[in-house]
Amino acid sequence: MTKFTSFLAILSILKYHRNMNEILLKTLGKITDEERAILDGNEYINRNLYYSSEKKSSKNDEIDSARVLQDGKLIDMRPHVRFIHFPLHTHNYVEFIYMCQGETVHIIDGQRITLKQGDLLFMNQHARQEILPAGENDIAINFMILPQFFDTAFTMLENEVNPLKDFLISCLTKKDIGGNFLYFNVSGIPQIQNIMENLIWNMLTESDKNEYRMINQVTMGLLFINLLEHADTLKTSRHSYEQEIVFRLLQYIDTEYQTATLSSFSKKVKEDEYVLSRMVKKNTGQTFKELLQAKRLSKACDLLKNTDMSIADISVLVGYDNTSFFHRLFRRIYNMSPREYRLAQSQNKQAPF
Secondary structure, three states: OOOHHHHHHOOOOOOOOOHHHHHHHHHHOOOOOOHHHHHOOOOOOOOHHOOOOOOOOOOOEEEEEHOOOOOOOOOEEOOOOOOEEEEEEEEEEEEEEEEEEEEEEEEEEEEEEEEEEOOEEEOOOOOEEEEOOOOOEEEEEEEEHHHHHHHHHHHHOOOEEEEHHHHHHHHHEEEEOOOEEEEEOOOOOHHHHHHHHHHHHHHHHHOHHHHHHHHHHHHHHHHHHHOOOOOOHHEEHHHHHHHHHHHHHHHHHHHHHOOHHHHHHHHOOOOHHHHHHHHHHHHHOOOOHHHHHHHHHHHHHHHHHHHOOHHHHHHHHHOOOEEEEEHHHHHHHHHOHHHHHHHHHHHOOOOOO
């Protein structure tokens, strides 16, 4: 079974629940014992639930995965504790927050972020966060994730270059890339809301630990793939301005590859072309021209493999009016002509790239 067909097999297990939202809100909105103690007068969070040591100090504000992840799990979830200020802290794991209802206010690396219903927030191990008190109807889900959980999602992103993949790299390697959180305002995107509800539902009802671990990992990968299609919803830390611009540029290339130019994109984002060129090279290791070429040739390969269109028509369709140039470029990159590539694919041979 190929990687793609295994993904499809897992997708077939995902369930779609017409009234799941109501069921989830009712389940997740219950007052917990921790919250009951707060309502009864406890003015501070219960540090035993989060920290390895009860003594508070500047070196002891790290929430420990050993406290919040039990029984060797790579991922777990819990509703965010309401009614109280959660003091400044870090995590030795990755935290991912989904706002089911209402809103919560987070201060991350000194920046104030208001999560509203449907929003997503990812934080790596370097982020410093505090959370203002939430009300009873403000229901957020905290996902506590160990970095190795993202292996499948990272593979599903394949050769994409963008802030989301950079974020995963920072999680997997513990490398501080300067942008420690990603905030997606995706409340109006049904596909993403459905994926999130499926993820929560699976985690609430999982029975076979190994089976559902794979389902959850692939579901997270599907979430990332969908987020890549909505670059305009992404907000990052100030330090990640360059990554945000490059993220938007990659989406621009992906959708406008036939006519894309650096000049037109620079006007779109109101940034100097020379500055953009340096940003792209710094954040992707490639030039704008190389990224555009890779996208066009990838599309050409898809058309050669799956259609009977003439090579001349394909050349024009992907953005190359000069068919001779297209032939030379294709041969230089793939070490074969477009016609040879098509024949090799039709004979189920492995193309050498």
